[in-house]
Amino acid sequence: MKEQTEIGKIKEGRYIVIDEEPCKVVGLATSKPGKHGAAKxxxxxxxxxxxVKRSIVSPVSAKTYVPVVERKSGQVISIAGDMAQLMDMKDYSNFEIAIPEDKKGTLEVGKEIMYIESMGKRKLD
Structure with missing residues (x-):
C-alpha cells in the first residue's frame, strides 16, 4: 500500500517509493528556484x-508515492535452513520469511520477533 505526497514534504529518515521499491531517505538536497524554473x-x-542505493531529482512541487511501512510481531513456528515460518500475532496468518545472515544463530522456535511489512514484502527487523 502506498500514499501520494509532495516531494517538498519528504524529510530524511522517512520512506519513499523509487522504482516501485520502498526506500528509506538518507540524503536530501534542495536547490533554489531559478529565473526560468522551479526549485528542485x-x-x-x-x-x-x-x-540498493537509489536517487531521484524532481521539482519540489511534484507528487511522489510514500509506502506504508508497518512493524509487526510474529512468533517463530519452525526454522528450515535459511527460511523461518512465522505466525503473525494479530491475525494469526502463517508465512515464510528469509533469515538474514546476522540473525541465523539467534532465532529460536516459539520466540516472538519483529518484522517489517511494506508493499507486499516482508523482512526481519
Whole structure:
C-alpha cells in the first residue's frame, strides 16, 4: 500500500517509493528556484528490502508515492535452513520469511520477533 505526497514534504529518515521499491531517505538536497524554473530536490535513498542505493531529482512541487511501512510481531513456528515460518500475532496468518545472515544463530522456535511489512514484502527487523 502506498500514499501520494509532495516531494517538498519528504524529510530524511522517512520512506519513499523509487522504482516501485520502498526506500528509506538518507540524503536530501534542495536547490533554489531559478529565473526560468522551479526549485528542485535531490533525494538519495536506500532500499528497505534489497539495500540498493537509489536517487531521484524532481521539482519540489511534484507528487511522489510514500509506502506504508508497518512493524509487526510474529512468533517463530519452525526454522528450515535459511527460511523461518512465522505466525503473525494479530491475525494469526502463517508465512515464510528469509533469515538474514546476522540473525541465523539467534532465532529460536516459539520466540516472538519483529518484522517489517511494506508493499507486499516482508523482512526481519
Amino acid at each position: 530536490a535531490r533525494i538519495d535513498a536506500v532500499g528497505i528490502f534489497d539495500g
